[in-house]
Amino acid sequence: MNMPDKMRAAQIVEYEKPYQLCERSVPQCGDNDLLVEVYAAGFCHSDLQVWNGQFPATLPMIPSHEPAGKIVQIGAKVQGSWKVGDRVGVLNYKNACGQCAGCRQHGRRAKRPDPRFCQNRIVAGFKYDGAFADYMLADPNTTVHLPDGVSFEQGAPLMCAGATVWGALRKLSPQVQAGDAVAIVGIGGLGQLGIQLAKALGYRTIAMDNREQGRQLALDLPDHLRPDLIMDSSAKDAEEKILEFTSGEGLAGIVVCTDSIPANAWCLQQLGNGGVMVPLGLPKDSWKFDSEAMVFHELTIKGSYVASAEEVESMLKVVAKHGISSHLTVLSFTEIPSLIERYQHASMKGRLVINMKG
Template identity: 75%
Template sequence: MAPSKMRAAQVVEYNKPYQLCERPTPKCGDHALLIEVHAAGFCHSDLQVLHGQFPAQLPLIPSHEPAGKIVQVGSQVQGPWKVGDRVGVLNFKNACKTCVGCRQHLRRKNCTDPRFCQNREMAGFKHDGAFAQYMLADPDTTVHLPEKVSFEQGAPLMCAGATVWGALQKLKPDVKAGETVAIVGIGGLGQLGVQFAKAMGYRTVAIDNRAEGRKLSMEVSEKLKPDLVVDSSAPDAGDKILDFTSGEGLAGIVVCTDSIQANAWSLEQLGNGGVMVPVGLPKDKWQFDSSALVFRELTIRGVYVSGTVDVEEMLKSVAEHAITSHITALEFDEIPDLISKYTDKAMKGRLVVKIK
């Protein structure tokens, strides 16, 4: 049984450091899972939460990238869940099953999906998340974590991995294995994106205007390294991509940065019929060349974080191909100093807090 009290970190005031505290352990309802959190990731969205870009009632326990073990299963929970299971937990939970979003998804997919529910809960954004010893999870958005995947590696997959995996799935069916796909912006998402793209059979180009990002793209196993690394700020960047693709341009491109300039440049690198999936969310609107879009019949495709089915497929690929993130692990007591570490220019990869 879980103790009545737990350690947690919370946002008490926007733009102020996280505060360590003691909170009551959440009660496991009949339809929920109680998770003992072993590791929790820090995402750029968490910084936005701290800055108040997603207004919520404070105090709030942040982080939406948890991995841990089930310690209690609600009496009405259906499915293959038992105490001791190693799991990861996705952000959205508790679909109402009656709103427009739920009804549309039920009609189209024969199931509800909390990602599109108008009344969904958002752990780490609007509701308590993973910077705590325990958290509640929705069985519909919980996934089993393969034994080969550590908790520290599993945590970033619940958002960073799920997001860039979903973006690559959006290239289908237009972009086939063997064609050339680029990942722009090599940080926590981009490094995973390069490895996913290689595992999916694409010729893969890693693109970043930072030397740190280009170096990070190569810090993976030999079979998952990109086929070409490009400095997007170099005058000949476009020429290198054309040379690599025999003058055709890219078949697909996934952009893991919110830079408006980088997104506009990325669209220009596509060949006829190419597909672009932007992942970053800029404060201002994207700006794309309408001529390129029309006369080359390009597609810009939106993507949300992956749902449960796609994440389960992602985890199989992670285990099969030994895909990893560059991790900087912090202890729980270091959470108040986390932002300074995250914003350090020398920082690369993902920050993960070891909760247990």
């Protein structure tokens, strides 16, 4: 395939200023790389933090870490069953050094190199060029095949939002089992996927949000993926409803998809004995949890970064089997400069995705 020399891209030139559309050189596919033509790229809360300068990078930089597309070139030393034309999703961490402590620790357990904890990893869309471009380089170790039944637009958010909440749900086990009561708190892009995945895993599921838009997202899900209870977490009788739903025992597990410090502190209190909480937000200030509740009820708080490539592949099978999908607002490439404004608008719900071919 003859590749063009130039490509369209959107980049951050200055923090807290609109993305700028530009022309960049197509990246050169190295011996260990996959070159992916991007068909869809998502925008999530972390992208807002990147835009704010919370993760300092050398500018200009191409943002977005939720790509889906097709392989157009394969490096000479790439191993595996990759073919030109394969439909793929690309996770944002890549190029494990294989030598650092993180690589050694996790390499002993992983089937293939796992750059998530590599001290020298590249994190595309955060500190290095990401997916708001016609082409991007991918690491075959953190690239996954996209099932035929999953569109590029639906596949893109699964590379971060899906991978993040799937990883959190898997962290609930072995303490939390199918049939146990689990709450997903904060029903936005992560939470809406979290509800559906929790239902697919067999949990009795509560969707909690203090916003009407979030509760409506949960209500709009198809019957087989709709939560067993949808509730306003700020309501005066919220705790009473949780106890009623759990026969007075409290929740077995809770995944918190908001960085609100008070909300996280409240969520811990809703767990029953031996309960597990996985917080996913990244507040600027430290979390504050009740030590007495943790000790006397033997609660567990588990950190969860994002799922590995193997875990994402298992998630994609569940997504395809159960018809799990995100509520999407799909924009064209030329609308990227308006992304921040759209994302911060009060009416925004679900996920924003750029159709790079639109």
